[in-house]
Amino acid sequence: MHSRISEKATWTCEGIFKMKKLKFILMVAAFIISIGLVLKLLQINPEVTFSNLIERSVDEMHLVSSKPDKKIMEIKPDVPKAKCGLAKPCPAGGLAFKMYSGATNIVGPQICFDGKMLIQKETRGNWQGINIVVINEETGEHVKTGSFNMWTGKVEELIEFLNSIEDGSFVLIATFDDPSTKLNDEARALLAGLGSAFISKVGFRDNWIFVGGKKTLARVYFEQHMKNDRDTNKYDGWPEMIEMEGCIPRLR
Structure with a gap:
């Protein structure tokens, strides 16, 4: 054991x-x-x-x-959101804008100003020709909008509208389809008086966007022009859409 x-x-x-x-x-x-x-x-x-x-x-x-x-x-940092989809807010409280010309005769133009969509992109039949937004420089408020068909419309209506714009107004313009068939020398001169350097060259089915003013304190001009050229057009009989964005100084 x-x-x-x-x-x-x-x-x-x-x-x-x-x-x-x-x-x-x-x-x-x-x-x-x-x-x-x-x-x-x-x-x-x-x-x-x-x-x-x-x-x-x-x-x-x-x-x-x-x-x-x-x-x-x-806790998250309070980052201000830029208006009209800009990458960053405008300095010193400036007025933001973003705009597009139309594309062919199908997609209409678009103009956003200070966070407000003043001309909404639409399809077919609306905003054909020259489209104008008028802004009061002192207040930054939208005054009026005009749309003028330069294929079947009357250029006299465009001229009357341009003459009615008061001094101290910003003007934003975007074209769609054809901006020039009915355009005459008087209308071109009035548009050049707003600060356009390209209006004398705008032709049949060209795309044109412009920001200028009538006797404004802030001398701000933005402009783009795309020629209708069958050798370079993106859409056969029409050039590609153009876009532009920026900031306009605010007076108060």
């Missing part, structure tokens, strides 16, 4: 010893592998040091253990 107990105790001791030996071997292997990984990392990135690795480990442990303050995370 005593010998059996002794054999069992001996077997138990041997088992414990083997377990400890195996555990020691695994720890040594893990240590060697860790050293190898560290040395490899140091070879890949010489700027990494043992002290850096220790600091990173401490920082990571701190981030894992610490809980973010919900109140701090919910």
Whole structure:
């Protein structure tokens, strides 16, 4: 009986010893592998040091253990939104504008001013010809809008509208389809008086967008002109749509 107990105790001791030996071997292997990984990392990135690795480990442990303050995370900077889809707000409270000419005889023009869509892009039949938005320079308020078909309309109506624009007014113009068939020298002269440098060249089915003014304090002029040319047209008998955006100084 005593010998059996002794054999069992001996077997138990041997088992414990083997377990400890195996555990020691695994720890040594893990240590060697860790050293190898560290040395490899140091070879890949010489700027990494043992002290850096220790600091990173401490920082990571701190981030894992610490809980973010919900109140701090919910605070967001109050960034003003730019009007009319501009990339950033106009400086010093200026008046933003963004405008498009029409495309072929299908997609109409669009004019946005100070966050208000004054001419909404439509399809077929609306806004064909020359489209004009008038803005009061002093207040920045929309005064009136006019649309004049230069294919089937009367140029006298355009001339009357241009003459009715009061001094101290900004004028935004976008064309659609054909802006010039009925356009005469008198109308072109009035448009040139608003600051246009290209109106004398605007021809059949050209695209033209313009921002100017009638005796305004702020001498601001923006303009783009795209010729109708079958060799370069994007849409067969029509040039591609053109767009323009910018800021107009506000008086008050």
